[in-house]
Amino acid sequence: MNGPFDFxxxxxxxxxxxxxxLAEWTTRAPEMEEDIALANIAxxxxxxxxxxxxxxxxxxxAGRDEDALAYLRDNREFRNALxxxxxxxxxAVTMAKLFFLAAYQLxxxxxxAGCADERLAAIGAKARKESAYHLDHGALWVKRLGDGTExxxxxxQAAVDHVxxxxxxxxxxxxxxxxxxATLRPAFDExxxxxxxxxxxxxxxxxxAPAGGRAGVHxxxxxxxxxxxxxxxxxxxxxNW
Amino acid sequence: xYGNDFSAPNGAPDETPGGLLGEVEAAEAELRAAAAxxxxxxxxxxxxxxxxxxEVVDAEQKIEPRDWMPDAYRxxxxxxxxxxxxxxxxxxxxxxxxxxxxxxxxxxxxLLAKVQDEAGHGLYLYAAAETLGISRDELVQLLLDxxxxxxxxxxxxxxxxxxxxxxxxxxxxxAIVNQVPLCRCSYGPYARAMIRVCKEESFHQRQGYEILHTxxxxxxxxxxxxxxxxxxxxxxxxxxxxxxxGDSTHSAQSMAWKIKRFSNDDLRQRFVDMCVQQAEIxxxxxxDADLRWNDERQAYDYTxxxxxxxxxxxxxxxxCNRERIANRRAAHADGAWVREAAVAYAAKxxxxxxxxxx
Numbered sequence: 001m002n003g004p005f006d007f008x009x010x011x012x013x014x015x016x017x018x019x020x021x022l023a024e025w026t027t028r029a030p031e032m033e034e035d036i037a038l039a040n041i042a043x044x045x046x047x048x049x050x051x052x053x054x055x056x057x058x059x060x061x062a063g064r065d066e067d068a069l070a071y072l073r074d075n076r077e078f079r080n081a082l083x084x085x086x087x088x089x090x091x092a093v094t095m096a097k098l099f100f101l102a103a104y105q106l107x108x109x110x111x112x113a114g115c116a117d118e119r120l121a122a123i124g125a126k127a128r129k130e131s132a133y134h135l136d137h138g139a140l141w142v143k144r145l146g147d148g149t150e151x152x153x154x155x156x157q158a159a160v161d162h163v164x165x166x167x168x169x170x171x172x173x174x175x176x177x178x179x180x181x182a183t184l185r186p187a188f189d190e191x192x193x194x195x196x197x198x199x200x201x202x203x204x205x206x207x208x209a210p211a212g213g214r215a216g217v218h219x220x221x222x223x224x225x226x227x228x229x230x231x232x233x234x235x236x237x238x239x240n241w
Numbered sequence: 242x243y244g245n246d247f248s249a250p251n252g253a254p255d256e257t258p259g260g261l262l263g264e265v266e267a268a269e270a271e272l273r274a275a276a277a278x279x280x281x282x283x284x285x286x287x288x289x290x291x292x293x294x295x296e297v298v299d300a301e302q303k304i305e306p307r308d309w310m311p312d313a314y315r316x317x318x319x320x321x322x323x324x325x326x327x328x329x330x331x332x333x334x335x336x337x338x339x340x341x342x343x344x345x346x347x348x349x350x351x352l353l354a355k356v357q358d359e360a361g362h363g364l365y366l367y368a369a370a371e372t373l374g375i376s377r378d379e380l381v382q383l384l385l386d387x388x389x390x391x392x393x394x395x396x397x398x399x400x401x402x403x404x405x406x407x408x409x410x411x412x413x414x415x416a417i418v419n420q421v422p423l424c425r426c427s428y429g430p431y432a433r434a435m436i437r438v439c440k441e442e443s444f445h446q447r448q449g450y451e452i453l454h455t456x457x458x459x460x461x462x463x464x465x466x467x468x469x470x471x472x473x474x475x476x477x478x479x480x481x482x483x484x485x486x487g488d489s490t491h492s493a494q495s496m497a498w499k500i501k502r503f504s505n506d507d508l509r510q511r512f513v514d515m516c517v518q519q520a521e522i523x524x525x526x527x528x529d530a531d532l533r534w535n536d537e538r539q540a541y542d543y544t545x546x547x548x549x550x551x552x553x554x555x556x557x558x559x560x561c562n563r564e565r566i567a568n569r570r571a572a573h574a575d576g577a578w579v580r581e582a583a584v585a586y587a588a589k590x591x592x593x594x595x596x597x598x599x
Contacts, residue, residue, distance in 0.1 A: 016346075023349075026337045026356055027568065030576025032330065032364055039357035043350060050346050067345050091579050147589065148582025155578070232344045232402055239460050241344040241402075 005059045006079060007177045008120065009069070010214055011108070012052030013080035016070060017222070018101060019045035020229055021088055030091055037137060041098065044130040051123045071233040075223045081213045083166035085222045092145050092152070092159035099138030100163060100192070104170045106131040107187035111179040120178055139195045146199025153200065160196065161204050168209035261421050265439045268424035272432060275302055284309070298499050303429035306372040314498055318428050319373050320389070321500065326366035327384045327391035329359045331565050335399040336408055344402055348452070352405060355445050362438050369430040385570050392416075393551060394481050396559030403456050403463075403470035409449010410523075411471070411478040411516070417442050418512045419482065422502035431500075450519065457524045464524075471520075472528045480546040482509040488548075513543045 022042035029035040053066040064072075083101060088094045109131055112124025145156035173182035196203050212218065233241075280302045284293040290309045297304060304310055337356045343349035367377040383389040394412055399405065420442065423435040456467035483489055483505040495501035503511075513532075520527050535542045553559065 020341065023340045023353055026340055026353070027333045028572045028575070030572070030579035032360055034576075034579075035333075035360045036357055036364075039353055039360070043353055043357070046346065046350050046353070050350070053346075070346055071344075091576070144586040145579070145582050148586045149578070151578050152582030152585075228341050232342045236344070236460060236462060239344075239463055241348055241455060241459075 004117065004178065005056055006214075007174070008052055008056040008059060010079040010081075012049050012056055012069070013078050014084050014101070014105075015045040015052060016049035017078070017080045017225065018084040018097075019043075019049060020225060021084065021086075021097075022094075024088055025094065038094075041130075041134050041137065044127075044134065048123065048127045048130070051126075055119050055123070067233065071230045075218055075226055076216045078216060078218065078222060078226070079214055080218075080222075081166070081169045082210055082219055083163065083170065085213070085219055085225060086163065086166065087221055089159065089162070090155060091141075092155040093162060095138055095141040095145065096156070096159040096163040098134060099142050099195070100167045100170075102131050102135035102138050103188050103191045104167070104184060106135050106191075107184045108179060108181070111184065115178040117178050135191065139191075142195055142201070143199045146196070146201040156199065157201050160201055161206075164204040165206050165208045165210055169211040169213060172211065172214065261417050262440070262443045264421050265424055265436055265443070268421070268432070269436050271301075271425065272303070272436070298427045301499075303432060304427055305429045313494070314500075315373050317495060317498070317500065318431065319370055319375055321495075322366055322370040322373070322431055322434075323375075323380045323383065324390050324392070326363050326370060326380065327389060328395065329363035329366060330384075331391045331569065332395045333359045333363075334565055334568060335395055335397070335561075336405055338399050339402060339405050342402070343405075351448055355409075355448065358441050358445070362441070365434055365437065369434045372430045381573070385566070385573060387557075387566065390555065392481060393554040393559060394477050395565060396554050396562045397473070397477050398561055400473070401466050401470060403453065403466040404474070406449045406452030406456060406467065407470035407474040409445050409447075410453055410519070411449075411474045412481070413442050413446040413449055414516065415478045415481040415512050417446060418508050418515070422508075423500075425499075425502060427499035450523070453523055453525065467523075468525055471525050475528050476546040479509055479513070479543075480548070480551040482506070482512065484548055484551070485545070510540055513541050517541055 019042045022038050022045065025038045026035065026042075029038055049070075050066050053069045057064045057066065057069055083097060086093075086097060088097075106128060109124040109128035112120050113128055115121050115124070142156065142160075145152040147153070148156075167188075171181050171185045171188070174180055175182075193203065210219075280297065280300075284290060291311065294304070294308070294310055294314075297308070304314075333356050336352065336359075340349060340352050340356065343352050367380060370380060371377060380389065384391065394415075399408070417439055420435050420439050424432055424439060426432040426435065453467050453471070456463040458464075486492065486504045486506045489505050492501060492504060496504075516527065517532070529544045532541060532543050534540075554562070557563075
C-alpha cells in the first residue's frame, strides 16, 4: 500500500520526533551522566533522521531536502508512529518509550541492512549499532527502576502500562515495504519479555491499540511539538542558516 | 561527527598558528616536557614543606594531588575549579533553550552536541576538583544552596537564535582567553583539564562565529538579529574578565601561586583586540562609539563594561539568576527518586552476587 517514499519517511519521522523529545531532557536529566547519555541518543536519532529524510527527498524527486521535509510539512503529513510523539512524562515514561522504540528499531535496522535497496541497507547498517546501545541503555534503566525502590517500581509499571498500547502500531503489516514491520514482532517480544520479567514488571494485557501515525492521523501532542520545532525556520522563508 | 560538518568562513578565529589554539598546544608541549625532565624528588623528612612547595611552583613543575600544599592554595583551587564546573552546567541552560527551535537539522545537531560537550566539561572539572579532597555531591549542594557561584554571564537570557551565535563567538571567546593561561596552571589536574576543555571551546567558538557569519550575510532580518545579539552580549562578555585590576580580591595571591598568569585587565584588552578584526569580517558592529586603535599602546581603546551591573548580577539580581538556579534545583529534586532507585538496584545486585559466591 505504501511506496518506498512513505516507508522511508515513516522511519525518518520516528527518528526525528524521538530526537526532538529526547533533546527536551537537556539540562533536566536526573544525573549529569544521564544528560550526556540522552543527548547522545538524541544525536544518533537525529543523525539517522537526516540520512533518511535526505534519501526520502531523493526518492520523491520533487527537490525537497532534509530541512524542507522536517520544517515545512504539517502534522497531517508526518508519518511517525504515535509512540515517539507522546510527551516525555517522568523519567520512567521516557525510559519505557526509549526501551520499546529501541527494541523495535534494532531488528528493523538489522533487517534493513540486508535489504535490496543499497541506500537503506547502508543506513540500516550504521543505525543498528547505535540502536543496540539505545536498547542496552533503556533496558538497564527499566530494570533499575522496576527493581529499585517501591516508588520507582510503581512509576515504572505505570509507565509501561501507559506506553505499551502504542507499541502495536510499530508492527502493522506492510508486505510491500523493504522490511515488513509485522515480521519484527517476534524479535521485539523476545527482548522485551525477559527484561520486563527481570525488572519485576507485568506486561500489560490491554486490547487497546491506538494507531494512525503512519497515515498522518496523530495525537494532539504532535502539532505542538512541530509548532515549536518549526517556528523559526518558517518565520524566515527561504533563508539560509 | 555531528558537530563538525561545516566549513568555516575566511578569517575565522584561530586560523593562524600563533592564535589561542597554538598557545594551548604550546602549553600541552610544556606539560609533557615538564613531566619528561622529572621533578626533584619528594621533600626530605626534615624539609620545610612550604619551601618545598614554593620550589616546585617556581621551577614551573606541577603540583599533584598527593603533594603537600598550603590550605589556602587548596581552598582557592577548589573554589575556582568548582565555579568553573558550575558554569559549564548552568551554561547549558541559555543555549539549551534553542535546541528545540534550531532553524535547520544541521544546526540542531551541532548545538545539541555543543551543550552535551558542556555537560562533559562540567563532569571533567568536578573530577579535577575531587582530587583536592571534596566530593562532587558536596560541590553540587554548594551550588544549589547558592554558596558557590557560577559565571555571571549565564544569567542573561537568549532571546533569539543569533544569541546562540553570539554566545559562541563572544562568551566562548572570552572564556578561551581566560582559560588558555590556565593550561599552564601550577596544579596539574586543572592544567590538564584546561587543555582538553580549551580545544573543545575553541571549536565551539568557531561554530558560533560561523552562525553569526551566516546570519550577517543572510536576509536583512537575519542581519538585524545578529547585530542585536552582539549589541546585547558585548558588554556582559567584557565583564566576564572580572572587576578591574585595582578591585580584584583574589588576583595577587593567585598570580604568585601561578594559578593565574595575567591580570583581568590584560586579558580583557587581549579579548577586545582579538574581536575587532573578527567583527569587521563578520560585518557586524561592536556597540562602542569610543572603540579606536591607540598607536601608542598598540591596542584598542574601548569603553569599560558597567561593573556595578556585574556586581548586581553576581550578587543574584541578574535577569535570569533565579530561573537558572531554580531549574537546576528542580532537575536535582525531580531526579532524586531515579538516583535512589539506581542505588537500591545496585545494592540488590551486589547482595545477589555475594549470595552466589558465598
